[in-house]
Amino acid sequence: MIKFLHTADLHLGKVFHEQSLIEDQDHMLSGLIEILKDESYAALLIAGDVYDRSVPSPEAVELFGSFLVKLKRMRPGIEILVIPGNHDSPVRLGFGRELFAGLGIHLAASAADAEKPVVIENGGGSCAFFLLPFSGHARLTAETAARLEEARCLCAASGIRHSVVVAHLFATGGSETGSERVFLGDAERIDMGIFAGFDYAALGHLHRFQRAGKNGWYSGSPLAYSFGEAGNEKYVLAVTPGGGTAENGKEKAALVEPLPVKPLRRLVRIRGPFKRFLSPSPDDAELLDARNDYLEITLDERRFAENALALLRKNFPFLLSINQEEAFAALEKTLRVPGAVSARKDLAGSFEDFLRFLYGSADGAKAALFRELEREKEGENP
Ligand SMILES: [Mn+2]
Structure with a gap:
C-alpha cells in the first residue's frame, strides 16, 4: 500500500497583525521533515496556498526552497506534489517545473497538467495522483473533473489500483475559519460528487481540518492564521488509500490519520480588565501560560485604556491585538x-x-x- 502525507494552506510569508510568521513556519516545516523521516511515506502532497501572496516575499521563497532541498536530501526517493491555491501565482510557483519533475518535485500549473497523473508505484501497490490547480469557477472545475474521471478510468483499466485527486476549492457544506479568502460566494462551491470515483480527494482552501463528502478531506492549515482559530488543534494527515475499513460492503476507504502539529507559539485569546494584564498575578496560570504566545486581549471594561498595546507588550512580548469593543459600545450608546x-x-x-x-x-x-x-x-x- 502507498502512504502519503497531506497538508495544505501553508501561507508561507504570512504577516499576521504586523508580525512575521517566518520563524513559526520554519518550525512547522521542520516538524514535517521529522515526520517524513519515516520511509513509509512515499509522497508529500501540498494542496495549494504554499505562499500567502502571489508575489511571495524573498524570505518565504527562501524558506520553501530550503524545505524542498532538506527534504529531498534526506529522502531522495520521496515524491513532492504541489498545486497552486488562490493565493499562489501558478506561473511563479511552477518555476522550472519541467526540470523539477525529473527530481520528483511535481508543480502543477494548469488544468492541462491535471490530466497527466503522477503515478507512484512501490512494492505494495500503485496510485495515480491528479493535480488540479485552483480555478475558482465551479463550472470549469466540474468540466475538468469530468476529464479527470476519464483519465482515472484509463489508469484503473491499466492496472493502477488507487487514485487521488489534489484540489484547492470550497466544498459544499464546508466550514470556514475566518482566515480563508473567499470571494465568489456560492458560485465557487463544489459538490464533492464530481470526485466520487477517486479513493481520496486531498483538499486545500478551508483552514479547518474536516471531511468533505464521502472521500474528501481538508487537512486544514498546519498553523492557525486567525484569532478565530485560537484553541483549534491543527493537523497534517497521514493517508493510505485502500487502507481503511470497507463502507457498505464496497471497496475499502482510505485510512486517514490526523497527526497534531505543535506550533512554536500558540494563538491565544484572553479576556479581562486592564489591571489583570498590566500587573499579572503570579497565581494567574492562564496568563502565565500565554506569556510567549501570540495573544489577543479583550478588555471587558467600559472605559478606554489608552496606549494599551504598548503598555501591555512589556508583559506580553507577542501581544498582537487589543479588543476594546465594550468601551466602543459604551461610547456609541453615549453618542446616541x-x-x-x-x-x-x-x-x-x-x-x-x-x-x-x-x-x-x-x-x-x-x-x-x-x-x-x-x-x-x-x-x-x-
Ligand atoms: Mn488558504
Missing part, C-alpha cells in the same frame, strides 16, 4: 443619547463631552484649542 445629538449646534461642547467620556475629565487646553479651530473655521465660511 438625545442630548448628545442636539449638541451638534455646540460642536465644542460635544468635544468636551467626548473627552470627559474617554478620560473622566476634559483637558482644558485641548478644549480651548478646539474652540479656537472652530472660530477659525467660522471665519473661513461667513
Whole structure:
C-alpha cells in the first residue's frame, strides 16, 4: 500500500497583525521533515496556498526552497506534489517545473497538467495522483473533473489500483475559519460528487481540518492564521488509500490519520480588565501560560485604556491585538443619547463631552484649542 502525507494552506510569508510568521513556519516545516523521516511515506502532497501572496516575499521563497532541498536530501526517493491555491501565482510557483519533475518535485500549473497523473508505484501497490490547480469557477472545475474521471478510468483499466485527486476549492457544506479568502460566494462551491470515483480527494482552501463528502478531506492549515482559530488543534494527515475499513460492503476507504502539529507559539485569546494584564498575578496560570504566545486581549471594561498595546507588550512580548469593543459600545450608546445629538449646534461642547467620556475629565487646553479651530473655521465660511 502507498502512504502519503497531506497538508495544505501553508501561507508561507504570512504577516499576521504586523508580525512575521517566518520563524513559526520554519518550525512547522521542520516538524514535517521529522515526520517524513519515516520511509513509509512515499509522497508529500501540498494542496495549494504554499505562499500567502502571489508575489511571495524573498524570505518565504527562501524558506520553501530550503524545505524542498532538506527534504529531498534526506529522502531522495520521496515524491513532492504541489498545486497552486488562490493565493499562489501558478506561473511563479511552477518555476522550472519541467526540470523539477525529473527530481520528483511535481508543480502543477494548469488544468492541462491535471490530466497527466503522477503515478507512484512501490512494492505494495500503485496510485495515480491528479493535480488540479485552483480555478475558482465551479463550472470549469466540474468540466475538468469530468476529464479527470476519464483519465482515472484509463489508469484503473491499466492496472493502477488507487487514485487521488489534489484540489484547492470550497466544498459544499464546508466550514470556514475566518482566515480563508473567499470571494465568489456560492458560485465557487463544489459538490464533492464530481470526485466520487477517486479513493481520496486531498483538499486545500478551508483552514479547518474536516471531511468533505464521502472521500474528501481538508487537512486544514498546519498553523492557525486567525484569532478565530485560537484553541483549534491543527493537523497534517497521514493517508493510505485502500487502507481503511470497507463502507457498505464496497471497496475499502482510505485510512486517514490526523497527526497534531505543535506550533512554536500558540494563538491565544484572553479576556479581562486592564489591571489583570498590566500587573499579572503570579497565581494567574492562564496568563502565565500565554506569556510567549501570540495573544489577543479583550478588555471587558467600559472605559478606554489608552496606549494599551504598548503598555501591555512589556508583559506580553507577542501581544498582537487589543479588543476594546465594550468601551466602543459604551461610547456609541453615549453618542446616541438625545442630548448628545442636539449638541451638534455646540460642536465644542460635544468635544468636551467626548473627552470627559474617554478620560473622566476634559483637558482644558485641548478644549480651548478646539474652540479656537472652530472660530477659525467660522471665519473661513461667513
Ligand atoms: Mn488558504
